[in-house]
C-alpha cells in the first residue's frame with residue numbers, strides 16, 4: 001500500500017512540474033518574433049511620417065490602473081518595432097485616423113489554474129514534505145517504516161536453543177526459569193496477590209551468554225518472542241526511537257503472552273540528562289517511552305521484557321527501580337566447573353582424540369568466557385584440519401587457548417639474532433621472577449615466537465585456581481614480575497629497549513590503583529581518590545574526576561613511584577643473584593623458542609634439560625604476516 005501512495009505522489013509532482021514549465025515557456029509567444037525597441041518620440045515621428053503599417057496596442061494592466069501600454073507594430077518596410085506609451089486610448093484613435101491598421105488587445109487574464117499552480121504549488125509542496133515527516137515522526141505513518149520497530153518476531157520459528165545449550169551459569173538459568181513460570185501460569189502468582197515482574201535485566205561481561213540465555217528462555221517458554229537490539233531505537237530523527245518503542249509494544253500486546261528481548265540495552269538506556277545537547281535528546285525520548293510502556297504493564301504477567309547489557313553502571317536509575325527492570329540476573333564469567341561444562345557443550349558434535357582432558361583445559365582457561373571457549377574449540381578444529389588429522393588432539397586445543405589469549409603465532413616475522421636474544425632474556429626475566437616470588441601463578445609457557453599484533457615473545461602464567469581477592473603482596477609480586485623483563489635487559493645488555501612499554505604501563509596502572517582505589521598505601525590511607533566519569537558521547541572513561549588537592553596529587557605520584565621502585569629493586573635482586581642460571585635458561589629458550597612449564601621448572605631446579613628439539617611437536621605450517629594460513633593450507 002505504502003509504495004502505491006508514494007508513487008502516486010511522485011507522479012502528481014511530476015505532472016504539475018511539467019504543466020508549470022509548459023505554461024512558463026508558452027505565454028510570451030510574441031517574444032519569439034524579433035522586435036526592435038525604439039523610443040516613444042521616434043515612434044511618434046515615424047507615425048506622423050506615415051511609415052507605420054500595423055499597430056498593436058496591448059494594455060497589460062487591469063481597468064482602473066494606469067500604466068504603460070505595450071505598443072508593437074510593423075513599418076511599411078517590414079521592420080518590427082516595440083515601444084511603451086501612456087495614453088494608449090488616444091494613440092489608437094490618432095493612428096486609425098492616419099490610416100494605420102490598429103488592433104487593441106484586452107489585458108491578458110491569467111487562467112485560474114495557471115495562477116493557482118504558480119502561486120500555490122511551491123507552498124503546497126513544502127507543506128506536503130513537512131506534514132509527511134511530521135506524520136512519520138508521530139508514528140502514524142507506515143510509508144517509509146521510519147517508526148516501525150525493527151524487532152524480529154519469532155512465532156513458530158522460535159530459536160531452537162534450550163537451557164541445555166547454556167552451561168556454567170546455573171543460578172542465572174534458575175532465575176530465568178522462574179520468570180518463564182510467570183508467563184506460563186500467571187494465576188499461580190496473581191492468586192496470592194503477587195505482582196509479576198515486568199522486566200528482567202541480564203547483566204554480565206560480553207560473551208558470557210546473555211543473548212544465548214534470552215533465546216533459550218524464548219525456546220523454552222513456547223510463546224512468541226520479539227527480538228530487538230538497543231541500537232535499533234537510536235536514530236537521527238528525534239521521536240523515531242520512541243515511535244519504534246510504541247510500535248514494538250503495540251505489536252507485543254497483540255501477541256501476548258509473549259517475551260520481548262532488547263539486546264545491548266545500554267544503547268538506549270543511558271542516564272538521562274547526560275548528553276551535551278542540554279539533555280533533551282532523541283535517546284531520552286526513547287528511554288522515556290520505554291518507561292511509559294513498562295509502567296503500562298498490568299502486572300498480570302502477559303508480557304515480559306528481557307534486556308541484556310554489559311554496562312549496568314551507565315543505565316538510567318529510573319530503569320532499575322522496582323516495577324521496571326526489577327529482576328537483575330547476573331551472568332558472570334564462568335568458574336572452572338562452568339568452563340568445563342561450556343567446553344563440553346561445544347565439544348558435543350566434534351571428534352576428539354583420546355588424550356583430551358576437558359578438566360585440564362578448563363583449568364588452563366581462567367578468565368575466558370563462553371564465547372572465547374567456543375572460539376577456542378573452533379580454532380583447534382581448524383588447526384586439526386590444517387594438520388591433516390582426523391581427531392582434535394590436546395596439542396591443537398592448547399594452541400587454540402594461546403591463539404584466543406594472545407593471537408596467532410607469526411613465525412614468518414623476521415627477527416634478527418640480536419633482537420631475539422634480547423627478547424629471550426626479557427621473557428626469561430619475567431619467568432624467573434614469577435617462579436622465585438612466593439604465591440605467584442606458576443609459569444605455564446615461555447615463548448619467543450611472535451604472536452598476535454604486537455607481542456614479540458610472551459610468558460604465560462596460569463593460576464591454579466580462580467581468585468576473587470587479591471592481596472597487597474599479590475599485587476606487589478605482579479608489579480615485580482611485570483618489571484622484571486626490563487630488569488633482565490638492563491642487567492645483561494646494559495641498555496634497555498622499547499619492548500617493555502606494555503609492561504611498564506600495566507605496572508604503573510596497578511601501582512596507581514593500589515594507592516588511589518584499594519587503600520594500600522600507608523601514607524595516603526583508606527581514602528578513595530578520584531573517580532572515573534563516563535563521557536556520554538565517547539562512551540569511554542576519558543575524564544577523571546579529581547577530588548583531591550595538588551599536594552595529594554603529588555603524594556600519589558610519590559607513592560606510585562615508591563611502589564614501582566621497591567618492586568624494581570626486588571626484581572633486580574632476584575635476577576642479579578641468579579645471573580648464571582638466567583644465561584643458561586635464555587640460551588635454551590633461544591635454541592628452542594618455546595619452553596613449557598615443566599621444562600622451565602627443571603631448568604630452574606638446576607637440572608640440565610636436554611637441548612634437543614621435541615620430535616613430537618609437529619611443525620606448524622607457515623603463516624602469512626596477516627596471521628592467515630598460506631594459500632592451500634585451508635582446503
Ligand code: ADP
Nearest residue numbers: 165166167206207208209210211212342370371
Ligand atoms: P553476550 O550476549 O553475553 O555477549 P552471547 O550470548 O552472544 O554473549 O554469546 C556468544 C556465544 O558464545 C554464544 O552464541 C555461545 O555459542 C557461546 N556461549 C557464551 N556463553 C555460553 C554458555 N554459558 N554456554 C554455552 N555457550 C556459551
Ligand code: MG
Nearest residue numbers: 210211263308
Ligand atoms: Mg549479546
Ligand code: ZN
Nearest residue numbers: 426485500503
Ligand atoms: Zn615483558
